[in-house]
Amino acid sequence: MKQAIQLKILSDKIGNEIPLPTYATEGSAGLDLRACLDKAIELAPGETTLLPTGLSIYIQDPNLAATILPRSGLGHKHGIVLGNLVGLIDSDYQGELMVSCWNRGNTSFTIEPGERVAQLVLLPVVQADFDIVTEFEETERGAGGFGHTGTK
Numbered sequence: 517m518k519q520a521i522q523l524k525i526l527s528d529k530i531g532n533e534i535p536l537p538t539y540a541t542e543g544s545a546g547l548d549l550r551a552c553l554d555k556a557i558e559l560a561p562g563e564t565t566l567l568p569t570g571l572s573i574y575i576q577d578p579n580l581a582a583t584i585l586p587r588s589g590l591g592h593k594h595g596i597v598l599g600n601l602v603g604l605i606d607s608d609y610q611g612e613l614m615v616s617c618w619n620r621g622n623t624s625f626t627i628e629p630g631e632r633v634a635q636l637v638l639l640p641v642v643q644a645d646f647d648i649v650t651e652f653e654e655t656e657r658g659a660g661g662f663g664h665t666g667t668k
């Protein structure tokens with residue numbers, strides 16, 4: 517599904533030395549987000565930094581949200597993941613898209629201006645309209661969880 521999403525460019529770098537986010541392939545679920553930096557940043561092991569993207573989006577539709585997810589290559593090979601593990605962008609947020617970047621690895625990592633540091637995925641959202649009850653209709657699982665069904 518495709519949907520028009522309003523996007524504001526907040527930095528002169530975007531569209532010049534830093535490209536606008538695009539889907540890398542026809543089937544890509546995520547748009548890579550680039551670090552909108554003047555100069556490279558070295559992220560020491562264990563350090564977290566908040567990276568600007570130079571972009572804001574206004575999703576507007578409450579039945580949509582965006583998530584910011586790590587890139588698998590950066591996360592697996594270099595230990596560069598997100599300080600908040602997953603970022604959630606509310607449909608009414610209009611500020612700059614920010615990426616909390618965490619070096620969970622053992623070696624320093626340099627983030628270059630324009631580097632693709634994370635990816636943005638738009639998702640459908642269902643808002644709960646709570647119906648207060650005192651009993652649920654019984655299920656086989658009931659309250660069992662946290663390994664209740666075993667491992668094999």
Ligand SMILES: O=c1ccn([C@H]2C[C@H](O)[C@@H](COP(=O)(O)OP(=O)(O)OP(=O)(O)O)O2)c(=O)[nH]1
Pocket residue numbers: 584600602603604605606607609612613614615616
């Ligand atoms: O990785 C992220 C996570 C969030 N945000 C922005 C968009 C989101 O809509 C807003 C608030 O995020 P969230 O609700 O996760 O943070 P909070 O700590 O609950 O802040 P708030 O009290 O503003 O909701 O911050 C980002 O730019 N990047």
Ligand SMILES: [Mg+2]
Pocket residue numbers: none
């Ligand atoms: Mg919040």
